[in-house]
Amino acid sequence: MKVEYRIYMGIGIFVLLVTTVYFFWAKEYGGVTMLFGTAGLGIMPALYFGWWRKRMDPRPEDSETATLAESKGAIGAFPSNTIWPFVLGMGAFLSGLSLVFGEWTLVIGGALLIFAAASVTLESRRGGVI
């Protein structure tokens, strides 16, 4: 986790430096706002990874000498075939089209979105272990 933390922190701090230079040199506040937000997009994930780095057990994928046998147990649950991402996508599509063609597509799209989002959540309970 150390490298993951450092690359995010590195980007965040670099952009923070750029922000500081830009702030005092350009005195243009639109750019400063965007740069400051970008620095946050580097530093916030870095803090998350840094927080976990201290709390999690050392992982075999961070060890140069780990063997395949060192990792026991399932990697995670991976769902098999499911139609709901497609339905969710169509819901988003029709909801988006309502911005162009009027509210009636939102009725269909919104219904699909709610239905698919609920189904996809319920389905998570049935996800198999690989």
Next chain:
Amino acid sequence: MTIAEERNDLSNEEGGHEHEHGGPRGIYLWLTSTDHKVIGKSYMYTALIFMLIAGAMAMLIRAQLTGPNNHIVSQQTYNELFTIHGSMMLYLFAGPFAFGGFANYILPLQIGAPDMAFPRLNALSYWLFVTGGITMLSGFFTSGGAAAFGWVSYAPLSSYSNAPGAGPDLWIVAIALTGFSGIFTAVNLITTAFYLRAPGLTMFRLPIFTWNMIVTGMLILIAFPILTAAMIMLYADRHFGAHFFTVSGGGSPVMWQNLFWFFGHPEVYILALPYFGIVSEVIPVFSRKPIFGYKGLVFATLAIAGLSTGVWAHHMFTTGTVLLPFFSALSLLIAVPTGVKVFTWIATMWGGDIEFKTPMLFVIGFLFTFVMGGVTGVMLAAPPIDFAVHDTYFVVAHFHQVLAGTAVFGGFSGFFYWYPKLTGRMYRESLGKLQFWMAFVGFSLTFFPQYLIGLRGMPRRVPVYLVSDHVTFLNQLSTVGAFLTGASFIVWLINMWISWKKPVAAGDNPWDGHTLEWATSSPPPHHNFVSLPPIRSARPLWDANHPEHADYKNQGHGSVPREREEQK
């Protein structure tokens, strides 16, 4: 993480092998699969179809510019064509082809993972991408036509009074949908690379392609939300009477340029970095050497990502509202890590036992075009030059050499390199080489004259020019080149057709590859691996196949020519 044997036992208990016997096929597989390999391939083929459509638009554009005062298409149609050509190539081909197609398929294989971290989110991104593309194209079927304000959609051209009708709104919705698709894919890629690596595969043993995809993902997460926000503001301006980008209500049109290019410049690297990753995979394999300066390449990629956030206003030098020395200096600085990359690639080839197969030819075509585009990019980073050639064909030639150089030459290099892994079949080498030479000659012939056209002052995005402009011959050369490039894609389609109808089995590892994707069968089984080699360096498969030359024994960078090994 489980080792492979356990994984198989588990999947048998849970009945996880649906794909292999009696699972869904055809359209039903396409609609329901959460397998990263199926989604990756769908992404790739969809993006290539979008590329062919946008390429056909480019042919129309070039046909219109063949002679002075041509009237093959109307002015309005011309505007629609270059807008949708640019939008599709950038938002629907170059990006999704790489981070949706290649990365989706290859990244989990390269790190020894069974799938992406969020398979259903992955499927959702694909559907948002497809519907985004359909939305953008459907603009042509509305009464007012498609969006016609260029892929950058500058205010006030994109305001409701200047661009009325449903087409521009469809364009906005399309960008929002593909934007979300990109964001979801980026989350997926980063999480997969951070959390699903095989044991012993530390960050500094990751293949360069995977590294580049991590950095691309970080850039997507930085850039795309700003684009989506800008789209919402633009929509509010158009329909809710907001005044973000109109002077009359106290807004500022230049604000649009700031927002757009704060997305747009990182976007250029989002499009380029994955292809740099592909090139960094192909060169070592076909030179039979480890990559020269692994860490240098990684830090160069990170440096490009960092710098790319501070250069957005070099697209806006001529607005007169930006701090020229700051943006010029940062833009020039980007040449340093990019130069490091180019020299690293050359140094990897240096002294290697290079095999000029189709993927390697495309890489060399990439190097040639990209360096040309890069050098003119350094020129454009200097405000005095930019003032002279801003919005002329010089800029058009520059960014086509950079972007098409990476996305087409880098992209097809990766396509041919991984085609045996994707399908288990081999393409026809002679047709691949023919496609390369047609594309390379055609492409150079298209864009070198455009530098001169630009220097003679022809502005971009104009449908007609006069005889007295003295650009007729150069434009004709450019058109010939464009049609030659177009014909090269027909050769590619023929190649694909032959390899589909008369398959030649490729084998699991036809190139003597270095990284884990070649350690599994072609195409890989459901959940990817039956067994993994031990990982002791950045080239685990090379170590397993050539134990006497393994990287962890021999830290040098020398190549291992085929003959020497055969003698042993």
